Amino acid sequence: MIEVRGVTKEYGEVVAVRDVSLEIGRGELTVLIGPSGCGKSTLIRTINRMIEPTEGTVEIDGVDVRESRVEELRRGIGYVIQTVGLFPHFSVRENIATVPRLLGWERERTERRVMELLDMMGLHRSFADKRPRELSGGEAQRVGVARALAADPPILLMDEPFGAVDPQNRARLQEEFYSIQKRLKKTVVFVTHDVEEAVRLADRIALMRAGRVVQYTTPERFILEPAEAFVSEFLGIEYPLRLLGRHSVADCYRKDAAPGDTPGPGQAVPMDTPTREALSLLVASGQKRLDVVDSDGRVVGTFDFESVLGLLGGGPGGEG
């Protein structure tokens, strides 16, 4: 667990971060979001001591980060920097192996790990011998993430890790990372200024503005209890719809079907349809409800506007 306590960072007159306190739970993915210059990078960098706060402390599992040697601390925390920052004179293999080498791993162990990570990040193994300048933007970002994961650190700091790629690739990277994270269960602090990305990945979101954390809670709660007008303004009018993308019909349909029911004349939706799509289908159908079918085509219940409301109200679906 990461505990940020009353952290302030001043640069002369500029206050980059102002009295921020956050508790980041083990195995959770916390997104720091906010407009450019609100202090996201500054805050995330106090965790691995790339920046020393002017005031306040950061603790990891109850130990002040200032207690360990700074290099040791950083080797134990995966870090994806905002600008990727691969070493241009190292091969992809050497880039990924940076921390294992610093930790003095044996050659074979490092090599095995590099291959494992290339596989995990969906990069062909032949990439190991490439130089960073031979990579596309998306590939470079994948290598950046692989490098951060190399020594299997329990904590991962990711500063706009998918910032430099086009929207399509970005969505793919997010999906892939989401499934990796589901498996690895790292404690992740993830910076972005893209609401869509935050919604797709976050267990919790800390919304920042001008150095402060305006609100820190689950994605759903931002709809029900926005702390101030800025919250809804920043998240945008389509935020509730975006949030539906986190869930599938299975999370929210009403189980009101009798065994043996067959789909009615209207359209039916499979259970694994994302709620956002299902809502779109519902609107397009011009009806008030749709039958929900399982993978065998059997009707299992109903999807209607109330299902959607239940989801956003923290109802049947709860947290994704």
Added chain:
Amino acid sequence: MAKANRVGWIKAALLFAAFFFVVFRFATLESLFPSILVRRGIMVERVPLWMTAWQHVYLVVISSAMSVAVAVALGVITFFPFAREFRDLFIELSNLGETFPSVAIIALTVPMLGYGFWPVLLALFIYGILPVLRNTITGIENVDPSVLDSARGMGMGQVETILRVALPLALPVIVAGIRTSVIINIGAATIGATVGAGGFGIPIISGIRSNDMALVLRGSIPVALLAVSADSLFALAEDAVSRGS
């Protein structure tokens, strides 16, 4: 890129071939251009031209090797906190060195070390440090800050960050500095003859004294060829190191 490089290699090889030809077969050249190159003077060469060449190259190689080692080391230490304040001093000295003629340095080293090889070696060594020192500092300063940031973020120590990341990435700029340094010193070493260090300055200076153009050319043609061949070799080196990073 690879093609341009092949041209570079051929160019360097031809220039060096020309240099060696001139040094070992100057007589052939004399018979080709008797009116220009055959000496009028009665002075008899005590040293063969290859010996003169050897003295010259020896002086430049030894002084440059020492300059590079010292300059890179000095440049690197300015990136450690204990020596940070030397950074501006070094840059200023390097800029000053450009306006300061190398003759003046020899004039300073002779009173210290007397005539001969050593004062010239010392002068070339000092003079050769400056461009390499400046380029080491600016080269490292111009390394992409995000790369250094990620080195720090991965948990590399300061020494490691400089030696394994900053220095290799600054190498093209450093090699450019070495190139300048060596070329300047090939020329400057000629002056060494005035204080008895040997080299291509010997025929040049005796030629000037005895107003013998052919004798002057006997020194100036090979020294010019040496400079351009060395330059073409460094062009290849620069090319190689910038492709490595």
